Amino acid sequence: MSENVWLVAAIWMGLAFAASLISIRLGISVALVEILVGVVAGNFLGIHQTTAWINFLALLGSGVLTFLAGAEIDPASLKSNLRASLSIGVLSFLLPFAGVWAFAQLVLGWGLHQAQIAGIALSTTSVAVVFAVMIETGLSETDMGKMILAACFITDFGTVLALGVLFATFNVWLLVFVVVSAVMLWFMPQWTRSLIGHVGTSAVSEPEVKFILLVLFFLGGLATTAKSEAVLPAYLVGLVVAGVFVRDKTLMHRMRSIAFAMFTPFYFIKAGLFVSLPVLWASLGVIAVLLLLKLSTKVVGVWPLARASLMRPREASYTTLLMATGLTFGTIASLFGLNNHIINQRQYTILVSVVILSAVVPTLIAQRFFQPRAGTMKAWGRLYRRAAERRAEVASLEG
Amino acid sequence: MFKRILLAYDGSQGAQLALGRSRELFTTATEVHLLAVGRIPEYAETVSEVDEAKEQAARHYGAAIEQAAQGLRDAGLSVAVHLEYGKVGDTIVRVAETIGADLIVLGTNPHTALKRRVLGASADKVVDHAHCSVLVVRVTGTQGQT
Numbered sequence: 001m002s003e004n005v006w007l008v009a010a011i012w013m014g015l016a017f018a019a020s021l022i023s024i025r026l027g028i029s030v031a032l033v034e035i036l037v038g039v040v041a042g043n044f045l046g047i048h049q050t051t052a053w054i055n056f057l058a059l060l061g062s063g064v065l066t067f068l069a070g071a072e073i074d075p076a077s078l079k080s081n082l083r084a085s086l087s088i089g090v091l092s093f094l095l096p097f098a099g100v101w102a103f104a105q106l107v108l109g110w111g112l113h114q115a116q117i118a119g120i121a122l123s124t125t126s127v128a129v130v131f132a133v134m135i136e137t138g139l140s141e142t143d144m145g146k147m148i149l150a151a152c153f154i155t156d157f158g159t160v161l162a163l164g165v166l167f168a169t170f171n172v173w174l175l176v177f178v179v180v181s182a183v184m185l186w187f188m189p190q191w192t193r194s195l196i197g198h199v200g201t202s203a204v205s206e207p208e209v210k211f212i213l214l215v216l217f218f219l220g221g222l223a224t225t226a227k228s229e230a231v232l233p234a235y236l237v238g239l240v241v242a243g244v245f246v247r248d249k250t251l252m253h254r255m256r257s258i259a260f261a262m263f264t265p266f267y268f269i270k271a272g273l274f275v276s277l278p279v280l281w282a283s284l285g286v287i288a289v290l291l292l293l294k295l296s297t298k299v300v301g302v303w304p305l306a307r308a309s310l311m312r313p314r315e316a317s318y319t320t321l322l323m324a325t326g327l328t329f330g331t332i333a334s335l336f337g338l339n340n341h342i343i344n345q346r347q348y349t350i351l352v353s354v355v356i357l358s359a360v361v362p363t364l365i366a367q368r369f370f371q372p373r374a375g376t377m378k379a380w381g382r383l384y385r386r387a388a389e390r391r392a393e394v395a396s397l398e399g
Numbered sequence: 400m401f402k403r404i405l406l407a408y409d410g411s412q413g414a415q416l417a418l419g420r421s422r423e424l425f426t427t428a429t430e431v432h433l434l435a436v437g438r439i440p441e442y443a444e445t446v447s448e449v450d451e452a453k454e455q456a457a458r459h460y461g462a463a464i465e466q467a468a469q470g471l472r473d474a475g476l477s478v479a480v481h482l483e484y485g486k487v488g489d490t491i492v493r494v495a496e497t498i499g500a501d502l503i504v505l506g507t508n509p510h511t512a513l514k515r516r517v518l519g520a521s522a523d524k525v526v527d528h529a530h531c532s533v534l535v536v537r538v539t540g541t542q543g544q545t
Contacts, residue, residue, distance in 0.1 A: 027438045027439075027440060027441060027486075028440060028442060029440040029442045029443045030440065030444070031443075031448070032442050032444070065445065069445060072445065072446035072447060128443040128444055128445045128448065128449060129442055129443060131443065131446045131449055132440065135439055135449060135453070135484050136439065136485030136486065136489070137493070138483065138493065252447065256445075256451065260448075327442065
């Protein structure tokens, strides 16, 4: 059976199809449902193994997903409240990363690299979860909403950077990877714009999609040769072409359709497949402690900075809780650790469980107890701009 | 009488019935607001996923709500159209508060007891949490009952 490619593909696509229907019915993200379907398949349907081609499709899924995450950022939003979003975003990554790493190594007794994977997986935030919450509550267009989204992006950038750098082998290939990536990233916006200008976005042969995939595959290949992680260049490529994608939605639509139909289902179902329910049950205490640790380190890192950035306690708590969400990069980091035999299945189960809970628990608390009003969030933007102008005036007087 | 009325309208049988049953109320109102609520996925994995859901909802509800609004405008009413995203009940309550509505009108479609228990009913949420009066028009079989 496992040698019959068509039947194996049919089973996996059947799982993906079921996940799509469930997600539409329940109004929950298809990715989350695919992970849960993977958990069911792994624990109850006897699907315990993946094949080389499933692993390849799953790998493409994580790469394209990361590319889209980078490309979804609006550069203008990123620049508009840079001071607040940069400081909150950086600490929102650093404190949970260091805190969870230290806890996993010193208290749980995990090895150095295992503890680092834990730190990376639980330092993440989720731009998409936060974006959905903002849209639902009508806050996405407020200044504070844009600042929080930009801070989430910076946190995720820290996560991707850590994943790409910490486990890399520092040799000549890493140097080649860095130099080639830097050159290609520099020219990517120009190349992409030029290609779209010449062939448009309506050619049946889809040259612009193939060009983006070509760059992702090539830089991913160099990263892998340097023992780094392919998600790092994927995120960076997404980031540098984000401006092009903001203007040209057609290319984004096509990348998204390809990713969601063919690549990401394999990635998310695979991510769920290796979660062991007996291990999950036996590790409930550790999972709860790690979730609390993620939340508390986010509080220590983000809340004081949010207050210092002129937010009132309610809005600061809301911001902190949204920054404590996480999903995409948490699962990517955990699966990277498992695929490279850095962590074992027990550790993977614990980390993925905490990651999924961190998508749900902080969001529910934020919406239930700390939901700010749109007027307050708009007012924060005016207050923040006035403070920035005052700082500039003082600086010019002192200068 | 009610001056600012919010009608939750998604083009469904229940919504059409609510529109028909409440037309008399609209004649004394100074403003009628039509609201369609598109669902977006909770705990989304990518921003694209949310954007795509928004675009689909806009395509799905846009034509229906504009058609209903045009019918009311043709009758000489002042009509505003809103397309929002999120959980239906929460969004209706939020928009009603934002525009200062003094009546919310909504239709409900028949649900099984299990679906009501598992997913909850938007009408229940609106009745429980709205700051103003709520008129629920219920579809039962082929007839509507108020």
